[in-house]
Every structure is written in C-alpha cells, then in structure tokens.
Amino acid sequence: MNIAILGCGHIAHRIAKGIEYSNGTLYAVASRDVKKAQAFASLYNIPHAYTYEECMKDEQVDLIYIATINATHYSLTEQCLLHHKHVICEKPFVENTKQLEELFDLAQKQQCFLMEAHKTCFTPLNTEMKKRIHEIGEIQHITAKYCRSFDLNGLSETNKEEKMGGCFYDVGVYPICFANLFSDSKITTMHFNVKNHDSELVDFEGKCQLIYQNGIVADLSCSWIYDEPSYGIITGSKGEIKILDYWKNNVGLIMNEEINVEQKSDFTGEINHAIECIKKGLLESPVMSRKASLEIVKVLEEMKKQRY
Secondary structure: OEEEEEOOOHHHHHHHHHHHOOOOEEEEEEOOOHHHHHHHHHHHOOOEEEOHHHHHHOOOOOEEEEOOOHHHHHHHHHHHHHOOOEEEEEOOOOOOHHHHHHHHHHHHHHOOOEEEEOHHHOOHHHHHHHHHHHHHOOEEEEEEEEEOOOOHHHOOOOOOOOOOOOHHHHHHHHHHHHHHHHHOOOEEEEEEEEEOOOOOOOOOEEEEEEEEOOOOEEEEEEEOOOOEOOEEEEEEOOOEEEEEOOOOOOEEEEOOEEEEOOOOOOOHHHHHHHHHHHHOOOOOOOOOOHHHHHHHHHHHHHHHHHOO
C-alpha cells in the first residue's frame, strides 16, 4: 500500500520512520513548498516529492498521513477525501464535533477510510496491557499526566491560535486518549481547572476529571509550564498497571511484573492498523473510530468553555 505524508515538520520525520517499519510503502511526501518536500524525500529515499495538490491527484497514492499544523487538518482531510484517498490525520483531528461529524460523513460517502492518529491506542505495550487488564480486577481509577515546560515566549502563533491551540489540544489529548482507551466507556461528567498565561487566550496548563458511565474516574493533567514525569496508572480492585511515557514506551508494570515489548517505532502500530482496516474494506477503525474521536473532542470543546 502506497503511503504519502502531507507536511515536512518535526513530526513527519518520526512518521516516516514508522512507515519504514510498517507493512506499507513510503511512496511520497508533500509540502506547500515543493523544495521542502524534495529535501525531505532525499533523507528517506522517497520516490516522489509533491505539492499537496499533486499528491492528492496521484492515483498511485492509496493512503495519506496528514502531519501539518492543527488549523489545516479539517480542510486538508476534506480535500484528500474528495480525491478518494484514505486518510490518517494527526491529533488533534479537528476543532469541534461538527467538523468531525462532517468529515466522517464525507468519508462514508466517498467510501474512504478515515482515522485520527492516536498512537497511544496502538503501541505494542498498550496493546499487551489491554489484553491483560483483567488481571488487575475491576477498574476503579485512572491517572495520567503529560507535562513538559516550554519557553513560553518562544511559542509559535500556531501554538497560541485560539481555535486549536493551547496545552490541552497539544499534549492534553494524550492523557484523555489513554483514559478513554482503558476505561472503555462513555464520558458522562467532566470537571476542569484550566489556567491561561498572562494575556494569552489559550490554556497553558490544566487538570480535568472525567467520570465514565461504568463508574471509572480519571484524573488527568497537562502543562506547558512545568516538567513532571509523564505516566499513566490504571488502578483496579486487585492491583495496578503503571507506564511511564505511556504513548510511546516499550516497558511497563502490571501487578509489579515488568512487561517488555519490541518496538522499532511508536508510529508503526497505528499505521499497520490502518492498512489492515483498509484491506478489510473498513471505513473506520474499530479502535480509533468516529465514536472514539468524538469522546476526545467533546472534552476539548468543554475545556474551551472553561479556559476563559
């Protein structure tokens, strides 16, 4: 399956490595500036370097991985689908539930596969922990953090853009996704403590508590202001699962037993999953589905109401 990457930023390099280890072929890379695409292609021996439009028009491209800035996700996903391309789009997928529903409806109409990229759901370690989660008994509580400090004066305008900027849209989606994955239930209640910085309109740190239909409670936090170890803990009636850097690690603890898995790239799992779904003729992932993305974006929408 021929895969193209839209965008040549920092994350695109990691995606390229993930595709190299996957069951797909890294066929093309695209940028608004074709010279950037050509430079990127030379680094990874990619056969084709395109503008966005050229990439979408190439009939040999099967699957496009969108790795551009947040504000472009909706329009580029729409364009790819209109060109009958299967799509994986980097997180955060879109700004709100309306946009999300529109794109999944369009994917259905075009008979194209569409998935938000959340590697948290597909790493070998989290897949193994999900299989063995019954060992810790009835799940009661989940804690997850992603906190890392930035030079706040050096943040780009993209980071501070009101619609899809801010800490929650950047790093906060990781603990939300982790909690949703292991709670395996619908969110019924949300509580937030969100903080801005100086006169900025977006959030720079925050905490949220999610309560799920099955009774599980998740306490989540994210920050651009301070560093803390990032971890996910799932507490059950018989014990707990603990994973440092839970969206990319290959080592974790379950009931004090160390679990080690092989992982060449933390992006490969989600890419292979998408390829498998497409080969089966699926238009949505059974793991990272429309419903799963909706559960994430509804938290982001509610957070935005709180950050002012």
